[in-house]
Amino acid sequence: MAEKQNRVAEDVVEYCLFPLLSESENGSDDIKNLQQCINSFLTFLSPTLIDVIWQNEGFKLKAVEEKGSSPVHLLGETNFGENVQDEWFIVYLIFQLTKHFTGLVAKIRDSDEEFLLIEAADGLPKWLNPESAENRVYIYNGELHIIPIPQSPADVAAFPRSITSIGDAVECVRTYSEQTRASKQIQTAINNRIKNFPDLMSEHTHYAHCYIPASIAAVLDEKPQLIAPAVRAFYYRDPIDLKCCRTFQYFRPGTRVVHRTRLTRCLYAQLVHQNFQPDKRSGWVIPSTSSPKFRSHDLGMKLAHGFEIMCHKSESGGNHSNINDDQPTSGVRWQQYIQTLKDKNYFRGELEGSVLYEQLMGNARKFYKENFRHSNRGDDPGAEVLHLLKTLDVDIEGRRRAEQYLESPDDDSWMNLTPESLDEMMRERSGNYGNQEDTDNVFDLGKIADSMKAFVGNVSSADGAEFPSAGDDVEEDETQFEDSCSDSSSDMDEYGWEEDEEGKTSSSKHARIKRPPSLDKYMDIMDKELSKTDVGKSFEKQKKKTEKDTPGKVQTPDKDINEEDDDFQPVDIDLNTVKNLLESYGAQEGLAGPTSNILGSMGVTIPPNMDNIENGENTNIPSKINAEKKPMPKPRPKPAARTSTNTTQKAAPPRPPPPRAARTPRARLDSKETDV
Template identity: 45%
Template sequence: MAAADRQEDVVEYFLYPAPGKTAPGRGDENSCLEEQADKILAHLSPLLVDYIWQKEPFNLRVVAAKGDHPPHLHGRTHFGDNIEDEWFIVHLLLQITTSFPDYIARVQDNDGEFLLIEAAEHIPRWLTPDTSHNRVFLFHGQLHIIPQPRSPAEIACVPAGTPSLRQALDIVSRYPGLTVAGRPTQDIIIRRIGSYPEKMHALFHHAHCYLPPGVVAVLNHSPALVAPAVQAFYERDPLDMKACRAMKHFPTDSCVRARVRFTRCLYGQLLQQRFTPDKRSGWTVPPPSHPDHPAWDLGIKLACGFEILCCRSPGSPSVTDDSSQVSDVRWQRYLSFLTEKGYFKSELEGSKRYKELLQSAHRHYQETATVSCDRSVDHGQEVLNILRTSTWDLKQLQAAGKHLEPPDDDSWLAMTPGDLDAMLEEQYGGFYRKSGDLGEASSTLGNMVDSMKAFVDNVSSHDGAEFPRMDEDQPVDFDVDSFSQAMERILGKAMGNATDNEWIDEDDEDEDDGLMESESDSSEESEDGSTEDTAMTDYMDQMDQELARTNVGKSFEKEPSQVTVPQLLINKQEGDIEDEDDVTPVNVDLNLVKNLLESYSSQQGLAGPATNILGTMGVKPPEDADDRLCKFLQRQERFPPCLGLPCSDRDVNPSHQ
């Protein structure tokens, strides 16, 4: 499937058996892959059971052979607004290919090979979206990129064109040392993923909420249901607001304080929603100055989300038959894999903790199996089933609410410029430091001009303009002998010449002789050339005459006059001042810097063309750009200090008045 055909915010992943390493019987391929899927899910259960997914969980289903695709396991997860779900899946795939070395993984989203996008500064320059097809895989816990052949000997291992999927899997399986990506690329991917399970707990956020007892019972039974409840409230419509007005499933007369676990994405979505409950719903909200107001505000929104889920679900509450959702054989096999993995942690069968772990595992497996079968999960029906089968003691919930652990600090929601710099430093490492160094070195306006000139002089291709780029990984080819001989020739020739008149190259003499010999043959061409020069000169003169009657010339900064101030005053008194606009040349550098600074100032700190262009070239405009303009021009002696160029924002940029 092409990247453009994929749904937005959806990650798609594949697990292919490595050619020659897993060879089940032809009739047993599907059952063997199904067993492997259960074993993989059981292996990942310590990470999956307690994880809160934004939209859909990690899932695997068996896909039969079709076309160029061999039989494989396939999964598809809609991660919504939480991009961390996508990178968590990348971590899971790396873990799978490490623990199950006979499988090769592949992962893509609507952007295509997003792993290459993350490591764009370290991948080969020939690797583009057009050339990356069937070249990027995960194998043995590492990123593998099938290279292009660099010699005739490598053509036997790597095809010259785009490999087919079966060819690519065979190459990665047989020549892992040839296809494994470089260490800088691997480090970028690992740094972006982070360290799990430590990072998984860091992505959670615990907050206090005042909730109806029914909501507390549902969350105690299934904490992951907080995600569909937040999404339901976040995507509410006017019909949903009618359900929030009645609150028939979760009465508001006896709310209790509870500690709820969110992901940071869910907490931010719920917190930033502005909502005033209907007075007929029965909510009693304290004033904003009250210390319990944030807990009430958050709890009302979450309770309304659960009410919306229940009202969206068709039918009446009923207990679904587990056997209709999940095959009993697969569940028992999955349970045996969990036991082998040590999921129950030596808990006695039938104990309270054992039942809780078993319930969590069964709920997770049910949801995964439902998504794998392309069935839509009815979270509202699940909430109604929990309400129907659960009981709670109000006094016990109220007593528990008085001894809660403190909520997590949500200061991470407020990001300062320093926090942003630290995040970019952690995310992009050396590249961001390199950009920062360039910004410091380019803080003067002179370097801004030089960088722009370097960009203009750079050669572009059919792909567009290419910014100057230093490839640090490219080896330097330096021949010492050739360099020494060249220096000897240059220095010897310079020492042998006595005067400047003798700096005549033999090649120039040969060229002069050739020109004289061919003078008669090129007489017609010379006449045509002189005619063209005359026509161009006349054309330029006509343009100058037309522009002279306009104010275009006054919009450019001219080179400073060489006349001193006293002489200028004397000439003014004598009436000898002539119009110098026609003869004073335009200061190209000053106009360039002035226009860039005006564009940068008009952006008022937001993104725009000036920051995009300068940022791509590694130039960071100074905050006091207008004052630096004056200092720069004085240092470069663009104008005498006695004439005085205004240094304020208002004088440099009249549009600010």
């Protein structure tokens, strides 16, 4: 059986890296080699990671010795909290590492196990499920690899049916990379999710004006990443934490200055959407919400509370970590680190000694000191803030003079989600984005009928029905919907059957299926029951073809059912399907419903009824098809309410009539018209 792995905690992503190491008999040599790999990996990623503000934890690696069937490898765990973007940024980093370092195989998962397969669910093979995917999904050469299940005896030697060793699985990926590479559809789904990194991290950075104590401004200028633990301390505060904020010990409001603070969008939204009033004893006074200074004062007050809580916890808990500022910045490893930064144009062509060059060098030196230590401990952020308060020189008056030169804060309109932008996001995420191109700007009703035919023809099982993809099983050169409305068919065509020469029945699209003898009996009983009702009148019928409609056709002596019964008109299945779906879609009134969900899963999006929108009516029956509206009868007013004979009050006036029902358009396809 496959080796069962421990479950990953919520909001945590776990990644394992299996570098290609030379064989050694001493286990300590493997650990040393892994440590060298860590230095190489961090050096390669440092230009991308230096300025990143993580939500909770950053990218980190540690060496793990061989245990059971798992070989020596590098292990990393990152708590991404509420910001899922951090998780996908780590996926991007793993793909970049495996693409750059030869022989490196990686594996990544979270509390949902193989979340990469969830992202590419539409392209997975039938045999792949959460149980069979155990230890079969890896990243190699910048691509996703899936070890297949052997389909023949010849495949058993290469692809084991059950993977009992992670080491064997890693070697299988390296040896049979061509056979294990996932399909193009799966690769495209993953690449679409990570292709905007690392630029997306910069796009999701938000600059805001915060009215904060000058000491906090100095701390954030020295290390902007400390903004995340401060926001987290405020966001997850409790009444015990707020006791220290009654009288501030470290960050009193008397030294406040306006500071242009860098946050992520997630951190900014967490601060803005927290309703909080400070204690009156704290000395913090917030202007009214109508004041233009409210946002900067409100953000600064919340940040000050977060920093105060963070420092108080560190002091009371005795978490005085030794801040290592003596990390050597010389030697071969430092020179390799700086050379990698220069190769990746980290210094932006600045001359050594310039202001920007020194600022970038300072950030690179901080990253080197924090990430290239051999100890894998993390410093307590509160202790780090206390250490910076003792070492930094805070110029309050200088910061107040510089307020007039601050750049404007970023626009935060991205927090307001409009219905149009939400629909756009849903179309992009569902994979149906861009499938609505129509050169004539006219919606084809035939798409609905063809999609439903493809859906009915698909395979279903105990796991549910399968939706066809956009364009699957729908022929582009098929006869238009108009032709299907006008063509005559036999009574068996109504149920998808055709009769052959031997009297057997078969489906026009699938293999021949023998009609059960009992079906005729059931059909007769059903016809007798329905003959006593008006159900048959509710269906749209096909038009009869006359001799003028079929010129040149030689009449045969055999009579079909249309000639035997002049009143018989076959039911038009396509037309009824489209009509019922449109009525159901109109009843949704713009909300989610079964029709939009089913058609959306098949890549069909019904356009809104622009005619009714212009008339002020709330209906969603499509009108981008050329349509003519049928007049609807005016509703009769309800009778006036009766009054009691014991009173002299007048009868209440009649209530206004209910709104008119949604009007069903008539679809015009080419030159003919068909009532829907």
